[in-house]
Amino acid sequence: MNNFENSRNLVKTAFDHGITHFDLANNYGPPPGSAEELFGKIMETDLKAYRDELIISSKAGYTMWDGPYGDWGSKKYMVSSLDQSLKRMKLDYVDIFYHHRPDPETPLDETMGALDLLVRQGKALYVGISNYRPAEAEKAISILKQLGTPCLIHQPKYSMFERWAEDGLLDLLGKEGVGCIPFSPLAQGLLTDKYLKGIPEDSRVATSGVFLNEGHITPEKIEKVAKLNKIAGQRGQKLAHMALAWLLRDERITSVLIGSSKPEQITDSIKALENTTFSADELDEINRILK
Numbered sequence: 001m002n003n004f005e006n007s008r009n010l011v012k013t014a015f016d017h018g019i020t021h022f023d024l025a026n027n028y029g030p031p032p033g034s035a036e037e038l039f040g041k042i043m044e045t046d047l048k049a050y051r052d053e054l055i056i057s058s059k060a061g062y063t064m065w066d067g068p069y070g071d072w073g074s075k076k077y078m079v080s081s082l083d084q085s086l087k088r089m090k091l092d093y094v095d096i097f098y099h100h101r102p103d104p105e106t107p108l109d110e111t112m113g114a115l116d117l118l119v120r121q122g123k124a125l126y127v128g129i130s131n132y133r134p135a136e137a138e139k140a141i142s143i144l145k146q147l148g149t150p151c152l153i154h155q156p157k158y159s160m161f162e163r164w165a166e167d168g169l170l171d172l173l174g175k176e177g178v179g180c181i182p183f184s185p186l187a188q189g190l191l192t193d194k195y196l197k198g199i200p201e202d203s204r205v206a207t208s209g210v211f212l213n214e215g216h217i218t219p220e221k222i223e224k225v226a227k228l229n230k231i232a233g234q235r236g237q238k239l240a241h242m243a244l245a246w247l248l249r250d251e252r253i254t255s256v257l258i259g260s261s262k263p264e265q266i267t268d269s270i271k272a273l274e275n276t277t278f279s280a281d282e283l284d285e286i287n288r289i290l291k
Contacts, residue, residue, distance in 0.1 A: 006261075007038045012046060013263035017270055020050075023155075023183075023257050024089070025059035025100060026081045032064055036088035043090055054095070058085045059130060059155075061100025073103030078114035082123055097124035098155060099140075101131040108139055116147040130155035130183075134168035141176050151178050153254060158182035160191055160228070160243055160290055161221075170252050179254035182247055186258070188216075191243035193229055195222060227289045231282060237275060244272035246286065 011022065028035035036058065047054065060081035063071045070077065082097055097118055099111055115127040127149055129140050137154060144151045154173055158165040162184065173180050186192055195217055225239070232242035247253050260266045278286075 004038060004041060008042050008046065009263050010260060010266065011039070011042050013266050015047065015050070017267060019266070019270075020053055021055040021057070021255065023057045023181075024085075025062070025098075026064045026085050027062045027100075033084070033088055036085055040088050040090040051091075056089070056091065056094050057096035057098065057128070058082070058089070058094050059098035059100040060085075061098075061103070061130070073099055073106045073111035073114075075110050075114040075117070078111065079118065082118055086123065093122060094124050096126045096128050096152060098128040098130045102133075102136050108136075109143055112140055112143040112147065115144065116149040119149045126152040128153040128155060131157070133164075134172050137169060138172055141172075141178060151176075153179035153181055155181050155183055155257070157184050158247065159185050159187045160246060160286070161187040163290075170250070174252045180252055181255050181257060182253065183257045184259075185247050185256040186240055186243055190216065190221065190225060191228070192240040193225075193238065196226060196229065224289050228286065231285060231289075235275060235282070237272075238268075240269065241272040241275075244269060245276040246278065248272070248276045249278055 014022070022039065024036050024039055026033065026036065039056075043051070060078050061071075061073060064077075064081060064084075069080065078099070082094070086092070086094070097115065099115060102108075103111060115124075118124045119127060127144065128151060129137060132140060132154065141151045154169070156165045156169060158180075159182065165180070165182070170180065172178075189195070228242070229239040232239045235242060237245070244256055244258070247256050258266065258269045260269070
């Protein structure tokens with residue numbers, strides 16, 4: 001099966017099961033831009049009639065092209081990037097446009113001003129930020145509020161194994177009424193039963209190893225995964241279901257982003273919604289394991 005047909009099956013499976021939010025970025029690939037191009041083809045072949053039912057998001061902030069305006073957060077980069085993304089996806093607008101990461105060189109007022117401009121131009125309905133730490137996020141949220149284009153949502157890396165969002169960010173988002181949609185909720189597959197008996201040949205570690213490699217799969221980490229897996233079993237869940245439910249139990253979490261390479265991974269992840277309630281004892285035990 002070619003890349004287009006595989007991607008088409010994933011998108012159609014998600015849509016057919018009630019998932020209407022599709023999250024992209026200018027640099028998703030490889031090569032950069034190819035994910036948006038694929039999605040644009042799928043929009044044309046399968047989803048065009050349902051555009052008004054879809055939430056489509058994209059981002060800019062990582063390296064997209066060579067030169068001084070192909071990275072970070074300048075107004076020129078942000079505007080040019082979204083124009084290119086819309087062409088690749090064959091869209092008139094995106095529902096949410098994110099700044100993908102803080103820029104240490106460009107003034108935050110300029111980057112947030114670019115997001116505001118793009119909304120006023122009708123190229124995005126809402127804006128968000130991603131990978132912003134609490135202090136940076138607070139400033140960005142304040143600037144956007146003053147501009148009249150409020151920050152809708154923040155996209156942090158957050159899972160049982162990646163909990164920096166709990167150090168002030170979630171409290172800030174709750175106070176400001178900004179949504180939160182974690183990415184990598186399964187820690188690139190670590191928070192599943194996939195690696196309990198070694199590294200499968202079709203796993204991300206064996207095939208790409210970009211974000212997860214053998215160095216991450218330590219005996220200590222696998223021991224924690226095994227203990228978490230036992231709790232999940234006692235709850236009548238798979239570990240992946242429990243890991244997603246653990247995030248969704250928090251009312252400050254709007255949704256979670258699952259990255260799937262097979263249709264059955266999508267349908268399996270949906271089962272996490274069957275039980276998102278945790279007892280105090282379960283949460284205490286999970287925290288003890290994760291320390």
